[in-house]
Amino acid sequence: MNQLIPMMCYLLLAPLCGAIMEGFDRKISARMQRRVGPPILQPIYDVIKLWKKQVIVVEKSQNFLLLSYLLLTVMTGCMFFAGTDLLMVLFVLSTSAVFLYFSAVISGSPMSTMGALRELVQDMAYEPAVLLAAVGFYLTTGTFDVHGIMNSDVSAIVKMPGFFIAFVFVLTIKMRKSPFDSAQSHHPHQELVKGITTEMGAKNLAFFQITEWYEIILMLGVEALFIVNKNPWSWLAAVIVILLTYFLEILIDNTSARMKWQDMLKLSWIVTLLAGGVNLMALMLIR
Amino acid sequence: MNIKRSPWLLHYDGSSCNGCDIEVLASLTPVYDAERLGVENTGDPMQADILLITGGINTQNAPVVKQLYDQMPRPKVVVAVGICACTGGVFKETYNILGGADKVIPVDIYVPGCAARPQSIIDGIIQARELFQQRSDEHDALMRSQKGAANV
Numbered sequence: 503m504n505q506l507i508p509m510m511c512y513l514l515l516a517p518l519c520g521a522i523m524e525g526f527d528r529k530i531s532a533r534m535q536r537r538v539g540p541p542i543l544q545p546i547y548d549v550i551k552l553w554k555k556q557v558i559v560v561e562k563s564q565n566f567l568l569l570s571y572l573l574l575t576v577m578t579g580c581m582f583f584a585g586t587d588l589l590m591v592l593f594v595l596s597t598s599a600v601f602l603y604f605s606a607v608i609s610g611s612p613m614s615t616m617g618a619l620r621e622l623v624q625d626m627a628y629e630p631a632v633l634l635a636a637v638g639f640y641l642t643t644g645t646f647d648v649h650g651i652m653n654s655d656v657s658a659i660v661k662m663p664g665f666f667i668a669f670v671f672v673l674t675i676k677m678r679k680s681p682f683d684s685a686q687s688h689h690p691h692q693e694l695v696k697g698i699t700t701e702m703g704a705k706n707l708a709f710f711q712i713t714e715w716y717e718i719i720l721m722l723g724v725e726a727l728f729i730v731n732k733n734p735w736s737w738l739a740a741v742i743v744i745l746l747t748y749f750l751e752i753l754i755d756n757t758s759a760r761m762k763w764q765d766m767l768k769l770s771w772i773v774t775l776l777a778g779g780v781n782l783m784a785l786m787l788i789r
Numbered sequence: 790m791n792i793k794r795s796p797w798l799l800h801y802d803g804s805s806c807n808g809c810d811i812e813v814l815a816s817l818t819p820v821y822d823a824e825r826l827g828v829e830n831t832g833d834p835m836q837a838d839i840l841l842i843t844g845g846i847n848t849q850n851a852p853v854v855k856q857l858y859d860q861m862p863r864p865k866v867v868v869a870v871g872i873c874a875c876t877g878g879v880f881k882e883t884y885n886i887l888g889g890a891d892k893v894i895p896v897d898i899y900v901p902g903c904a905a906r907p908q909s910i911i912d913g914i915i916q917a918r919e920l921f922q923q924r925s926d927e928h929d930a931l932m933r934s935q936k937g938a939a940n941v
Binding site for chain 2: 528699
């Protein structure tokens with residue numbers, strides 16, 4: 503029962519929270535550019551509209567692959583919020599990313615294929631930091647179990663600030679924000695037509711969008727894991743930290759130009775190695 | 790279902806002098822901000838709802854315009870922006886110009902002007918999104934009536 507409630511909350515509320523957060527993202531971005539901006543519920547209107555459009559699919563198997571991407575991401579999120587093994591969660595999440603890659607490649611469109619290849623490079627850029635964070639959690643709290651990490655005496659961030667920096671850095675890649683949005687840029691800036699989503703229209707794009715919301719909430723959940731401890735007040739701190747990082751991502755998105763994938767890979771690995779790696783060494787020496 | 794709050798644009802430049810294109814982009818910039826109406830400039834026909842065409846149609850771009858139109862999923866609306874896209878404008882008598890966009894695809898909304906002003910372009914988009922909604926509703930009604938006929 504204790505596991506079922508957060509799981510159900512994630513299943514039902516994550517797309518809603520993700521949509522509203524993206525709505526705020528678009529509104530705040532607009533205000534940063536001195537525009538009025540769309541309504542907060544705009545992402546939901548978009549998905550409803552996509553649902554009503556005629557379905558044109560180049561390759562039928564794309565439907566199945568995108569559905570697998572959605573289901574695997576949702577399953578990963580449910581596993582995380584049910585409090586199971588963090589390492590397992592991150593591995594299954596990489597599997598869902600592979601389904602996204604195939605769903606873009608299968609259409610044979612050059613834009614979509616290029617976007618998919620860049621998506622693979624993005625996966626390569628953020629994966630080390632995410633996996634290192636899991637290792638950091640183990641060294642700090644002695645367990646990979648999400649429930650165990652949540653019930654520790656002090657917040658994990660105290661012993662692993664470097665991992666936190668690396669994780670927030672790769673969050674920009676995961677959220678497809680501006681310097682690292684070469685695979686699929688968000689609405690105002692185009693890249694290779696629409697990159698990985700070029701051949702997705704109507705319901706398929708809606709599936710993709712909903713999956714993104716599930717995934718972002720999951721990643722923000724992993725971020726909260728750095729803060730949450732036994733004390734109930736730490737939950738409030740976690741929410742504040744999440745909102746602050748979200749605002750930081752919007753600010754970065756609006757103030758930086760897109761990077762080449764080579765630079766993205768170098769930069770993210772350097773930050774991961776410097777922040778995460780040094781933190782890892784320190785943790786191992788302390789033990 | 791209300792779908793007019795999210796009209797996504799596909800902007801195609803025929804053989805225009807770029808005057809109208811600049812005005813189309815201006816209507817998306819901070820001063821006019823068409824995004825407050827939910828408008829997105831997509832560039833991907835598979836995700837677009839409204840096709841904005843500027844410039845006249847010539848022998849070379851006629852198949853391109855037709856293909857872009859065919860790639861867009863229904864319901865869709867076409868807006869001809871500027872007098873060249875409406876009728877061919879000053880280039881009408883030129884040897885390579887076939888005429889306005891309606892020579893190759895059905896045009897729903899005509900936005901005249903040389904160049905069309907951002908205010909009138911946004912007005913055209915607003916009319917287009919009403920039509921977009923109307924077409925979706927008509928399609929729904931047709932589907933419902935067909936389902937009803939099948940049940941009888």
